[in-house]
Amino acid sequence: MTRRTRELVVGAFSPSVLLRVGRRLGLFDQRGLEVLEKAVPSSPAQCRALLDGDLDVALTSPDNMVAYRFVPDNPLNETADVRIVAAVDRGLGLGVYGRPGLTTASELKGAAIGVDVPGSGFAFGLYALLESLGLDRDDYRVVTLGSTPRRLEALLAGGCDATMLNAGNELRAEDAGATRLAGLTDVCRPYLGTVLSTVGDRRRADVAAFADALREAAREIWAGNVDDVVVEEAATALRLPEALAKRYLGRLKDPAEGLVVDGVVDLPAMETVVGLRRKYMPALVDGVDVLATALEPSRGLIDPCTTTR
Structure with missing residues (x-):
């Protein structure tokens, strides 16, 4: 049976x-x-x-x-x-990634930063990482883009200047020329x-x-x-x-x-x-x-x- x-x-x-x-x-x-x-x-x-x-x-x-x-x-x-x-x-590699062509965090002043929603855990981690790189919350604009695969698409298409990526999406981003600016576990651990x-x-x-x-x-x-x-x-x-x-x-x-x-x-x-x-x-x-x-x-x-x- x-x-x-x-x-x-x-x-x-x-x-x-x-x-x-x-x-x-x-x-x-x-x-x-x-x-x-x-x-x-x-x-x-x-x-x-x-x-x-x-x-x-x-x-x-x-x-x-x-x-x-x-x-x-x-x-x-x-x-x-x-x-x-x-x-x-x-x-799984969670970190902040800049669009292809962007090489330093200083270039993010006035930039559009993509998040799932502004009040989510990955967004908070992103704020902490950008703060560690010398950026305050009023130095950039936050845009709501949804899930990680959607944020990857937006990053590569010019829909944002930086975002938080992980779970293989960050590897695709690097392969397409995006820059890893910082890893979350470098700042927030465990x-x-x-x-x-x-x-x-x-x-x-x-x-x-x-x-x-x-x-x-x-x-x-x-x-x-x-x-x-x-x-x-x-x-x-x-x-x-x-x-x-x-x-x-x-x-x-x-x-x-x-x-x-x-x-x-x-x-x-x-x-x-x-x-x-x-x-x-x-x-x-x-x-x-x-x-x-x-x-x-x-x-x-x-x-x-x-x-x-």
């Missing part, structure tokens, strides 16, 4: 090579899951789809879950029981770039099984057991030539920026994420900082089984 599979819809900004490796290794099939990946155009759209049930889980920035759990004036103007289930990666998130206890057993499959795929990648598979999937999903796909493989294995093999959400990294939001977009309700205690277990943001000091 054929075992019945359960469909799980995952929303992601950029194609997930980790997910594709898990599928190639049969890790989802072993757990009775049929995993469908759905591209999302922006963080508000991703969270809207998650809350509406169009997505079962999301591969997203941890800052998005902070915003949509605690901050009333987030882009959706509502909060919900969104939760972080597992850590996925530490940024850091979490991507987490697996869901709403409440929705499909808890299936979400847990999916998280477990991603951890197993990450272990296989880290151990070097599936290098050829990773390169093939990166080349196809991210449209990378073989040389760049091999660089992406190295990125996945990088201890500072790569995969979080055990899936554990470490609190120091989350403190970095929350600290950036508190610095660049303080959230006050009746004069009280709603994020001051965001990482306390009683606030419910992080599954207690995923955290460690």
